[in-house]
Amino acid sequence: MIGVTVAVTAQVTLRGVTKVFPAAANVNPVHALGPIDLEIRKGEFFAVVGPSGCGKSTLLELIAGLTAPTAGEIEFEGHAIGDNVPEGVGVVFQEDACFTWLNVIENVEFGLRRTTIDKAEKARRAAAVIEMMGLRDFARSYPAQLSGGMRQRVCIARTIVAQPRLILLDEPFGALDQQTRLLMGDEILRLWRQTGATVFLITHALDEAVMLADRIVVMSARPGKTIDLVETGWPRERDSRIVERENFGALTSRLWKTLREESLKTMGRAG
């Protein structure tokens, strides 16, 4: 059922959000997204899936305040988001965003730039997050000495050290191998429970969305709109073994059925 409003506080609200990229030389304007209405509840794990090019990443950038909507409005905790990144929002991107010139500790402490806490407290919090992400033995290493999965952990650590109330993840495991993805999924679930933050995950992997999220929205081909909203109904205490559940397959199939039709539309248009 789409658009059922439950009496839970919405942390992020999107109303009629549309994004059109203006025409450039020899390029027609691109209607990338919308109109989209969406409510993300405080503390939930929310996932977005959709065919490639449907504007998933644009949606994330809109919520992050990295780009402004063409029409409609976005609110974070009751305040409109302009084109500035609101305080309390953390973003982890798919690409490696480690600072190669800083070691792991310095990378993580960079995440505390906006806070006003003193140096000792910064060091303590960075150390705690490094420990939590299993990076303790690499605290003095430089990103170049770490594997892809480790580097992504550094980026996640740099984001969560600031204790954001909303964490936006833009296909953060996209560049990792399947095994590492599953393990990182477990880590993200653990972090989500420990921090109590809301997690907004963009992914193209349906099983990943079903495994991790409380609610999953399916987006249509461009211009991206929400066409389905699935509640998984998982308990809060869960990990990657949730894939063994009976209805895991049913949920994944439902997403795939919707998404397949959409993907075929895109391909048909391209061909």
Added chain:
Amino acid sequence: MSRLRLYQITVVAGFILLLEALCLSGVIDKITMPAPHIILRDLFLMLLAGRYFDEIGKSLVNVLVAFASAYLVGVIIGTILHGHKTTREILDPLFATYYAIPVFAFYPLFIVMFGLGDGPQVLIGFMLAVVAVIMTTLNGLDRVSPVLKKTARVSGLNALQTARHITLPFCAPYLLTAAKLALAYAFIGVIGSEFIMARSGMGYEISYAYTNFDNATMYPLILLILLLSIAANSLLSRWERMLLVRRGQA
């Protein structure tokens, strides 16, 4: 790694020993070139006696002025051009063909314009160096990935903070490469122009000694320039390498 270093030293040492052998055996006669150990001795004596200190100092100051001004101007122009795509595209053919232009061909013109003093010499050093700095700066700035820029915004950095905390540290190895190139070009420009038309400086003294068959002056001065240039260059290279190793790019 240390084996590689050993080979590198062996090649240089072998070359010097070969020269030494060729000179001592008379294959290369004394009037053409004294043996390397004699050049080294002459240089030592020359420095000990304090001869040519003024000339050496004057050349080095000019090299330094050419280097510093080219570096500063080059980095600034490079940064500005990075933000002005159209201007950059207009200037692209100029940069692409720049090092095909023999700057020295304009030396007489510079003398007419600026006289016989240090001006034209510094200007040639500057002109040779500045475009290399501009191009290396642009190259570094081009490589700052979109995700780093987004990270800067997500971290709440303003333009100045982004430059200080993201762009500058990211570009540091490129800025060192630019410094290396600028210094080498400044040396070539200044010493070269002293050689052709000047009344003082190391290049002038070398050319003067050459016309007077004064090998005891000419070769030590050449060796001194060689040593100074290599020393400055390897110092910067070492620094550059340190940064690149840390980033896994070496």
